[in-house]
Amino acid sequence: MEDVVLRLEELLVPSIADVVVLSVDVNNETVRIEACCTAVAAVCPGCDDRSSRVHGSYLRFPADSPSAGRRVVLCLKVRRFMCGNPSCDRRTFVEQVPGLTRRFGRWTEGLRSTLTAVGLALAGRAGARMAGVFGVSVSRGTVLRMVAALPELEPPAPRVVGVDEYATRKGRVYGTVLVDVETRRCGARRLAGSLRLTVAA
Ligand SMILES: [Zn+2]
Incomplete structure (x- = not known):
C-alpha cells in the first residue's frame, strides 16, 4: 500500500x-x-x-x-x-x-501554466472555450488576466543603433528616431522643440 x-x-x-x-x-x-x-x-x-x-x-x-x-x-x-x-x-x-500553490490562487501552478499557455495561443474567448473542452471552467477575463500577469521580458540592449530624422505636420515639426539596426525596431523617438520622448519596443 x-x-x-x-x-x-x-x-x-x-x-x-x-x-x-x-x-x-x-x-x-x-x-x-x-x-x-x-x-x-x-x-x-x-x-x-x-x-x-x-x-x-x-x-x-x-x-x-x-x-x-x-x-x-x-x-x-x-x-x-x-x-x-x-x-x-x-x-x-x-x-x-x-x-503547487500561490497566495489567493484558485488553481494549482500546473493548471495555471496550462491555462496561461492556452491564453497565449488563443487569447480570451477562444482560450476559455478550449479550457472548457478539456474540462476546466474559466472565464475569458480570467484567461486574459493570467496572460497579463506574465512577467515582461526585458528586450536586449541594441548593439548597433541607427539615427534618422523625420518631419511631420508638413515639415513644421521635426523628430529624431533611434533604430536598432539588427532587429529593425524603433528604440526611442524625440520630437524637436517639445522634449517629448517616447519609447517603443
Ligand atoms: Zn515576518
Missing part, C-alpha cells in the same frame, strides 16, 4: 517537495486528492525570516488539471505560521508550496 501511495505522489504532485498524499478518492466526475504539507518551517513573505511556530491549519482546494476526463480537486492541508520577527508587520502567514 505504501508503494501505491508513493507512486500516486509521483503521478499527482511530481517534483514537489514537502507534500504528502494521504488519500485519493475517485468517482464518476471527480478525483479528490487529500494531501498535507510536511516542511518543518516556512518563510514569512513580509520579512523572509523562517518560522516553525505553527498557529493553526486549514484546507485549501486548488483546482488541478483534469485526469481522464474527471475534475481533479486537491484538498491540501496548509498551516498558518507565526512570524517571530518583532519588526515584521505580519504576525501570521500561510505557507505556500513552490510549484
Whole structure:
C-alpha cells in the first residue's frame, strides 16, 4: 500500500517537495486528492525570516488539471505560521508550496501554466472555450488576466543603433528616431522643440 501511495505522489504532485498524499478518492466526475504539507518551517513573505511556530491549519482546494476526463480537486492541508520577527508587520502567514500553490490562487501552478499557455495561443474567448473542452471552467477575463500577469521580458540592449530624422505636420515639426539596426525596431523617438520622448519596443 505504501508503494501505491508513493507512486500516486509521483503521478499527482511530481517534483514537489514537502507534500504528502494521504488519500485519493475517485468517482464518476471527480478525483479528490487529500494531501498535507510536511516542511518543518516556512518563510514569512513580509520579512523572509523562517518560522516553525505553527498557529493553526486549514484546507485549501486548488483546482488541478483534469485526469481522464474527471475534475481533479486537491484538498491540501496548509498551516498558518507565526512570524517571530518583532519588526515584521505580519504576525501570521500561510505557507505556500513552490510549484503547487500561490497566495489567493484558485488553481494549482500546473493548471495555471496550462491555462496561461492556452491564453497565449488563443487569447480570451477562444482560450476559455478550449479550457472548457478539456474540462476546466474559466472565464475569458480570467484567461486574459493570467496572460497579463506574465512577467515582461526585458528586450536586449541594441548593439548597433541607427539615427534618422523625420518631419511631420508638413515639415513644421521635426523628430529624431533611434533604430536598432539588427532587429529593425524603433528604440526611442524625440520630437524637436517639445522634449517629448517616447519609447517603443
Ligand atoms: Zn515576518
